[in-house]
Amino acid sequence: xxxxxxxxxxxxxxxxxxxxxxxxxxxxxxxxxxxxxxxxxxxxxxxxxxxxxxxxxxxxxxxxxxxxxxxxxxxxxxxxxxxxxxxxxxxxxxxxxxxxxxxxxxxxxxxxxxxxxxxxxxxxxxxxxxxxxxxxxxxxxxxxxxxxxxxxxxxxxxxxxxxxxxxxxxxxxxxxxxxxxxxxxxxxxxxxxxxxx
Numbered sequence: 001x002x003x004x005x006x007x008x009x010x011x012x013x014x015x016x017x018x019x020x021x022x023x024x025x026x027x028x029x030x031x032x033x034x035x036x037x038x039x040x041x042x043x044x045x046x047x048x049x050x051x052x053x054x055x056x057x058x059x060x061x062x063x064x065x066x067x068x069x070x071x072x073x074x075x076x077x078x079x080x081x082x083x084x085x086x087x088x089x090x091x092x093x094x095x096x097x098x099x100x101x102x103x104x105x106x107x108x109x110x111x112x113x114x115x116x117x118x119x120x121x122x123x124x125x126x127x128x129x130x131x132x133x134x135x136x137x138x139x140x141x142x143x144x145x146x147x148x149x150x151x152x153x154x155x156x157x158x159x160x161x162x163x164x165x166x167x168x169x170x171x172x173x174x175x176x177x178x179x180x181x182x183x184x185x186x187x188x189x190x191x192x193x194x195x196x197x
Contacts, residue, residue, distance in 0.1 A: 024087030
């Protein structure tokens with residue numbers, strides 16, 4: 001496995017990885033590939049720190065949306081983007097309208113969202129999740145925590161369980177993760193199992 005050329009920007013490095021995996025891969029798998037191949041474009045730190053995890057996630061999604069825009073402009077491909085499956089597809093003219101009103105795209109392409117988000121903001125996002133969990137929005141809050149609230153593919157219990165395993169792997173205290181975050185993940189899984197049987 002060769003290192004990724006440091007002269008390439010992050011979207012170009014991601015394009016190489018996605019071409020090597022035509023079946024697609026998850027965000028977590030892409031991050032692990034970037035780290036294994038010594039990409040200098042993401043933090044080379046453990047993902048157990050909430051702020052490092054947020055920043056790594058933001059940088060990857062920023063690069064994915066930049067890559068999707070570039071592929072569309074060149075009419076050379078289409079990129080499906082969601083945390084569970086990021087996949088390079090052949091270009092289809094009908095894909096262009098899908099990204100025009102994409103709120104996530106707008107969020108990730110605005111670099112001030114990366115620069116201005118600090119550890120307290122990440123904590124507030126988690127606290128907001130708990131508030132919604134205690135209200136009537138438990139299903140939506142659980143899907144947001146799993147980052148499946150805007151998932152393009154049909155949601156099934158198998159898809160949810162796959163994402164659950166990824167999140168547990170990232171946040172388990174035995175791997176340096178947070179007990180509080182793991183409890184949130186477990187609670188969200190319990191809720192989603194009630195809705196997706």
